[in-house]
Amino acid sequence: RVDWRAGANDVIELLQDHRKRDKLSIRAASWAYEEFTIPSITEHLRQVVANAWQSDRGLSHHPSRAVYEPSDFARRYEAHKRGCGWYADKAIETPAAAQWYPHMFEGRDFALYETLMHPYATRMAEDLRPGEIQTGSIPYYASGVEFDSVRHIVRDLDPIWPHERHLEAREWDVCQRVDGATSVTAIAFSLGSVSIPIEVPDITTILWRLFVEGFILFYALSHVADS
Numbered sequence: 001r002v003d004w005r006a007g008a009n010d011v012i013e014l015l016q017d018h019r020k021r022d023k024l025s026i027r028a029a030s031w032a033y034e035e036f037t038i039p040s041i042t043e044h045l046r047q048v049v050a051n052a053w054q055s056d057r058g059l060s061h062h063p064s065r066a067v068y069e070p071s072d073f074a075r076r077y078e079a080h081k082r083g084c085g086w087y088a089d090k091a092i093e094t095p096a097a098a099q100w101y102p103h104m105f106e107g108r109d110f111a112l113y114e115t116l117m118h119p120y121a122t123r124m125a126e127d128l129r130p131g132e133i134q135t136g137s138i139p140y141y142a143s144g145v146e147f148d149s150v151r152h153i154v155r156d157l158d159p160i161w162p163h164e165r166h167l168e169a170r171e172w173d174v175c176q177r178v179d180g181a182t183s184v185t186a187i188a189f190s191l192g193s194v195s196i197p198i199e200v201p202d203i204t205t206i207l208w209r210l211f212v213e214g215f216i217l218f219y220a221l222s223h224v225a226d227s
Contacts, residue, residue: 003217004143005180077112130208133184135200138219139207140180145215147175156215165213174206178216 014021034040070078118124144157152172155164167175177187184207188200210216 005140073112073115080112125212125214128208128211130201130205133204133208133211133218135185135188135204136183138181138183139178139187139210139216140219141178141215142217154215158214161214163214165215170202171206171210174203175210175215178207180219 014024114124141156142158146155146157147153148155152167152169153164154167154175156162173191174187177190182190184200184203188203191203207216207218211218
């Protein structure tokens with residue numbers, strides 16, 4: 001999952017810390033000079049062409065053979081994009097419809113999102129076990145959420161992978177107390193007077209499920225997935 005709040009905090013820190021901002025500016029300029037000047041780009045392209053030439057020299061003997069054959073994953077990815085409407089002609093849509101942006105990953109196709117984002121994640125959510133959640137940790141929603149109080153449904157408003165989930169009575173009570181400021185222990189204490197008492201181990205199990213499913217992240221937790 002993308003931690004939008006952490007990203008915003010990083011931007012705020014850069015705006016407030018001029019020394020860090022100046023340091024990063026110098027590094028960025030140096031990186032741009034090393035990687036994106038004409039000589040650098042020329043060398044990169046030379047290596048790409050050389051590697052392609054070495055690996056595909058046999059193609060000249062097979063003129064009917066395709067230069068590129070997509071994998072099963074690539075075929076499924078492309079089919080999913082088309083099914084979500086990513087190639088819709090925005091030019092012929094009404095102004096109101098043009099604001100619509102199709103969701104890329106839902107349901108079983110979360111596997112696509114996970115596969116694409118895995119190289120950029122520090123850890124996977126599944127690496128965290130319920131018993132590793134610290135009672136002093138503070139759960140928070142990684143993106144906005146909506147609650148349907150009639151059907152007890154929580155909807156995640158993440159712009160890339162939105163989804164929803166029906167909550168059981170205990171899960172509903174816990175989710176109502178996740179506010180980005182209340183610790184696991186404090187949530188347990190606040191639920192001590194509810195009709196169905198919840199112990200801390202039960203709460204950590206509920207929070208763990210919500211974490212793995214991408215609804216929440218944790219503050220002050222060393223085993224947090226950054227995807």
